[in-house]
Amino acid sequence: MRTLYHQWLCPFARKVRLALREKKLDFELEEEPVWEAGDDFLALNPAGEVPVLVEPDGTALADSVAICEYLEEAFRDPPLLPGDALARAEARRLIAWFDHKMFREVTRPLTDEKVEKRLRMGGTPDSAAIRGALASIHSHLAYLGWLTERRRWLAGEELSLADLAAAGQVSVIDYLGDVPWDEHPAAKDWYVRLKSRPSFRPILADFVPGMAPARHYADLDF
Amino acid sequence: MRTLYHQWLCPFARKVRLALREKKLDFELEEEPVWEAGDDFLALNPAGEVPVLVEPDGTALADSVAICEYLEEAFRDPPLLPGDALARAEARRLIAWFDHKMFREVTRPLTDEKVEKRLRMGGTPDSAAIRGALASIHSHLAYLGWLTERRRWLAGEELSLADLAAAGQVSVIDYLGDVPWDEHPAAKDWYVRLKSRPSFRPILADFVPGMAPARHYADLDF
Numbered sequence: 517m518r519t520l521y522h523q524w525l526c527p528f529a530r531k532v533r534l535a536l537r538e539k540k541l542d543f544e545l546e547e548e549p550v551w552e553a554g555d556d557f558l559a560l561n562p563a564g565e566v567p568v569l570v571e572p573d574g575t576a577l578a579d580s581v582a583i584c585e586y587l588e589e590a591f592r593d594p595p596l597l598p599g600d601a602l603a604r605a606e607a608r609r610l611i612a613w614f615d616h617k618m619f620r621e622v623t624r625p626l627t628d629e630k631v632e633k634r635l636r637m638g639g640t641p642d643s644a645a646i647r648g649a650l651a652s653i654h655s656h657l658a659y660l661g662w663l664t665e666r667r668r669w670l671a672g673e674e675l676s677l678a679d680l681a682a683a684g685q686v687s688v689i690d691y692l693g694d695v696p697w698d699e700h701p702a703a704k705d706w707y708v709r710l711k712s713r714p715s716f717r718p719i720l721a722d723f724v725p726g727m728a729p730a731r732h733y734a735d736l737d738f
Numbered sequence: 739m740r741t742l743y744h745q746w747l748c749p750f751a752r753k754v755r756l757a758l759r760e761k762k763l764d765f766e767l768e769e770e771p772v773w774e775a776g777d778d779f780l781a782l783n784p785a786g787e788v789p790v791l792v793e794p795d796g797t798a799l800a801d802s803v804a805i806c807e808y809l810e811e812a813f814r815d816p817p818l819l820p821g822d823a824l825a826r827a828e829a830r831r832l833i834a835w836f837d838h839k840m841f842r843e844v845t846r847p848l849t850d851e852k853v854e855k856r857l858r859m860g861g862t863p864d865s866a867a868i869r870g871a872l873a874s875i876h877s878h879l880a881y882l883g884w885l886t887e888r889r890r891w892l893a894g895e896e897l898s899l900a901d902l903a904a905a906g907q908v909s910v911i912d913y914l915g916d917v918p919w920d921e922h923p924a925a926k927d928w929y930v931r932l933k934s935r936p937s938f939r940p941i942l943a944d945f946v947p948g949m950a951p952a953r954h955y956a957d958l959d960f
Contacts, residue, residue: 579835582834589826601812643905
């Protein structure tokens with residue numbers, strides 16, 4: 517069996533979960549407490565981070581971009597990157613946008629302050645960091661909306677890894693109840709379409725002990 | 739003509755410069771002051787970051803991973819990723835290691851404190867941040883050495899984008915004189931081999947106004 521080591525509120529693990537399901541690949545989830553990673557896990561990924569995918573033959577793959585590119589090469593159907601080199605570059609530009617820029621400006625400060633401190637680190641949430649993230653989210657949702665008003669999906673007419681990368685970030689923020697959907701109807705329309713895909717269903721059932729999701733998190737009509 | 743928008747001490751722009759030269763593609767460099775990026779540059783890359791590659795037909799590509807994957811697909815010879823899907827995943831895992839983990843732990847704090855504050859932001863360098871980065875660099879150099887004692891290059895027997903990603907980080911830190919080479923002979927051996935490649939020569943001639951390189955920076959025998 518294929519195994520994905522993950523954390524429930526890791527946006528990169530969510531991206532890989534969605535990619536695996538879109539490609540109809542069976543896997544089991546294994547939660548890895550990365551803050552106390554032991555030698556067994558470090559042997560799978562010396563960086564000590566999730567996601568790590570262990571293939572049925574025992575081969576371990578680490579880093580969400582490396583894993584998704586591997587899945588794309590090894591299991592082509594359905595494709596999650598466009599066929600043309602320039603269109604692929606555009607999809608990868610957007611993957612980097614959500615994986616790095618949105619993560620750094622929004623997802624990481626919110627999860628650090630609201631989740632890590634509450635469940636693990638202790639300490640008072642830094643309200644300035646939270647305010648900064650909640651201000652930054654608007655530009656990302658506006659960009660999502662701008663893109664989907666010009667293309668059916670973020671990188672073109674077909675669903676791609678760019679949508680899954682964005683969904684990884686957005687779904688974690690939405691779990692916390694911090695997405696101002698009412699102000700961003702185009703981004704909301706995109707997320708409604710994603711949420712209704714079968715690949716998304718398990719993510720909507722996620723439940724972090726000690727940290728219940730926002731009330732509307734699993735609703736398809738929110 | 740192909741144009742690469744860059745910053746002299748941006749490790750990601752250096753990675754792309756090396757990839758372009760390894761593939762023997764002509765280009766001109768254009769320095770972009772990203773902290774005051776205007777609409778023209780934001781039209782090329784809404785993220786407002788370098789590197790951005792503008793192809794001879796005017797097509798703009800942004801994000802160093804997207805650019806390097808595009809170069810690999812559009813200009814295959816010489817290849818900078820292995821042929822096998824699992825070997826490519828290993829190369830991409832290492833690219834992510836150097837692009838993100840080493841950048842976050844070492845390169846960014848050093849350039850923020852030593853370069854940005856001196857040339858642009860003002861303020862006193864945070865000595866705790868510098869000490870932290872100088873402590874972290876050992877694990878990265880040890881890992882580089884560990885890899886090259888088992889493989890000729892970082893991701894296998896051939897030079898790959900993993901070497902160029904690592905070289906982007908290491909060459910910036912070496913410009914600042916902060917690589918403890920004497921304690922890491924295996925990593926040094928790898929860097930000596932890279933430095934002697936023709937693709938590396940222009941990088942060794944880099945000179946940031948107001949911030950001269952460390953004395954040994956351009957020496958092939960250091």
